[in-house]
Amino acid sequence: MRREVHVRFCERLGLRLPGPTLRFGRCYSMRRGRVYLGTVPSKKRVQRICRDISDETGRDKVWQDSKTVVDRLNRMMIGWANYFCLGPVSKAYSAVDFHARRRLRRWLCDKHKEPRPAYQRFPEASLHSVYGLVQLPHRTANHPWANA
Secondary structure: OHHHHHHHHHHHHOOOOOOOOEEEEEEEEOOOOEEEEEEEEOHHHHHHHHHHHHHHOOHHHOOOOHHHHHHHHHHHHHHHHHHOOOOOOHHHHHHHHHHHHHHHHHHHHHHOOOOOOOOOOOOHHHHHHOOOOOOOHHHHHHOHHHHO
16 A cells, blocks of 8 residues: 555656655654655565675685685675665665674674674674674765765
8 A cells, every 4th residue: 555655656747756766755854853755675675685785794704815705795785874874874775784793793702702692702893894784874974965
């Protein structure tokens, strides 16, 4: 029912309805204090990339080199972020980034046989500076419309 209302609304405005990967609805601009219609990555897509990150950092992948795993994670996360770069994406980026940090830290603990959660052994700064894990929330500032 709700999807049909969105379809009719978009047809009246002459807009193309986004696919099932984007949720179309009310968004709130903190800067202007206004409500507007926009797209947000759907919850299922955020869960799917988190599941893919979990698959890449499972216990069965402990034998791999850390550089290989981090490169694969970076490629996945950057590709996902480039696809979902429209609208307010900060919350989705933060959720994916938090999940990737937690899973990489857990994978490193399993690889080096350290007790979990090992925040002292693998702090957030070292995950980004030493291992090279990308930070998605910082990518939103690089969008061309972010500085407009």
